[in-house]
Amino acid sequence: MGKHVVVIGAGPAGLETSASLAKLGFHVTLVEKEDVSGGHLKKWHALFPTLLSGKDALETITKGLDSSIKIQTATKVTGLEAVNDYFTISGHNGWQEKADAVVLTTGFQLFDSHRKEEYGYGIYENVITSADLEELFASGKAFVNRHGNKPERVGFVHCVGSRDEKVNNLHCSKVCCITAVKQAIEVKQLLPDAEVFCFYMDLRMFGRHYEELYKEAQEKYNIQFIRGRLSESTEDRDGNIVVKVEDTLLGKPLRIKVGLLVLMAGMEPAPDTKPLANMLGLKNVSDGFIQPLDEVLHTNSTEIPGVFVAGTCSGPKSVSDTLADARSAALAVADYLKS
Amino acid sequence: MEKKAKYFGYSITRDRQIDYDANNHDICKIIAKAEPTLNLCISCGTCAATCTAGQFTDFSLRQVILLLRRGETKSLENEVSKCMLCGKCQLVCPRNVSTRNLVIQIGKALYDKKLSAETVNTK
């Protein structure tokens, strides 16, 4: 066949798309702006719902890569142009290639929790994000808060930067409810005496075995779920975080002190996604994620023939959803290049 | 001559069910028109968590919105007057509900229509 495909972004989506395309016989270049591939998966200690090690998962995904795939790391794609029946893709460092098709797998960026000023991230030491917590788990260090104490209570705040029009994000990030449940369990495993609370608006346990994990969190770990969204957090003298929510089911405002507060930061489109989409003339969608040709039927094609999407650059997804999406993108590319 | 109610040592228990069919829903319609963001509320309670009035009185804007949507006009009237219109809730609402105007519109509609007298109170 000899057709050439450039895949932009070497997270789970880019890796799996490239592997599948190579298996289908295409020449693939996988471009990644960072020095190492793996995307966000590099940072996750254990994955829901099975607690599979993030490292192992990444290794398995990477093993699938054929040696014919050219991996161009440390190259941030900054130019994308459709020329007649091919595309020119160029990087910030002068790298340039032509391709018969392009797959955008630029992924997501973690919501910057500093933007929720009232939650005190970056100000109160013991307010951290879910990503910081994964890092803490992965480090294998003793589980202590930023004041060196074993927290007696840990709180998880759902929907930080998601479902919040005050930061211009209406969408649900899908993975953070189950991540909170997973991390709450992991905290209880490390600190069996700690009390753990999740503050939520809705618990979105949509995936296979998510509800079971939620039940396990209640049954085995006695994790408390309080239905209310945080209005603010502050710090007490000992560096504990004092949070305010309404216990909506009781209809009363509630105040509670926790030794560590974890913000479940949501997903936003990766910063380069929009400029790249604009260069190709793809329609902008209000939430900033790339709009596939059809959200039900053609989830990997776009309005522009030869341009495909996979993974979280077209909306929040779990790793398993991302991988399935990547494989299906490879088939869509094959379909296009064969015709 | 006025008849005296007979007392048998027990009373008729008042039904606490929300009688959705008997309740008056006009007021909700009027307000949804005047302040359409009413319909965007997801009952998250952030407004009630930050509300100063709710710290010391039995008051929650989230519940006010629900009373309105269920047609519980009598309770609504009691509740809504506790709001001080400070607008703190507007600062935090994740759905950009125009909370302050909502309260103003509820007050207006209750006043205009004097609906309260005709409505069944189920609270």
Next chain:
Amino acid sequence: MKLEGKRLIWQDYQKEIADDHYFYARSCIRQTFFPGAEAVFVKILKDELGKDIHDEQHHTSCTGIGYHSDVVPFDTTMTVVARQFALMTEAGYENYAASCVTSFGLYTEILDTWHHFPEKEAQIREYLFKATGREFTKPKNLAHASDIVYKFRHQIAAKAKYKLVDKNTGKPLKVVEHIGCHYSKMFPHKGIGGAEYPYVLSGMIEAWGGEVIDYPERRHCCGFGFRQYLVQANRGFSLSCSKKKFESMEPYEPDMIITNCPGCPMFLDRWQYALSEMEGKTYGENHNGIPVFTYEEVAGMIMGYDPWEIGLQVHQVPAEPLLDKIGIPYDSSRKFKGKNGEDLGMPESPSYLKFYSE
């Protein structure tokens, strides 16, 4: 707490504050609550900083309290405020400086309303003209008086005789800052430092040598809440709000509270008395309360102005323990003497709160 984190946020909430030529509109209640505060502001601006400030005599209440208590309709309020703007225009000024936080919030709200609804502005201009024959230009710069003191905080520090430092220990005084709700909660970008971590008073405290305390109920309202206080039966809510704050700040052992609103110092000060009478509880050590000041009074204190000249004797929570800590001299025998030495009469001594007289 990481101060750098706050500094990052503060960078996002800076505002333009005029450098000179202010049209000053006093508050309708501050002169009875804290009679020296506004005089100190005018004195510092004029005499210490050499600024031109027009102390307008003909302006009225902005109607803010009536507006927020639901008794004055917004159109009336806007027309009254339009008249204040007309007075400014007639006096030849374009930088409006409001003494009151509620007025400042209201002016901001009105200017924002007019920005979004120019037809409303036109209508108000017409009302004003019909009623008074006056016309106006909108302020080029709108500042709260605390913004102006914030702007010149370093100049004030350079001229100051005293610092917010305990003279015995050499340690900075622990200061609670309390910002009026209408300063930046409605329009965060119009207040220095924004709504969540306002910097306007913190900046002064830092510049004058003190240490700012961040306690859990820092953001909570002082309790004035207009309707909470104005109806006597509701005053318990007002009191309870203040109590919530005192209980939250008490463990930090604050030396003083500084505020920038007419209502907050009034309630944080007077309610300490009420709470002590009702519950026998005081929030400072040795039956002292936590002294409460306006930022102007604090500026005057560190400048070395006579404490009784700037009205500290009308505080319910005595200022003496703090004056002693800083080392500011005062003549106890003159505490209850008026401007011309006449006897003002001795107030009744509270049951629990320590009272200071000769």
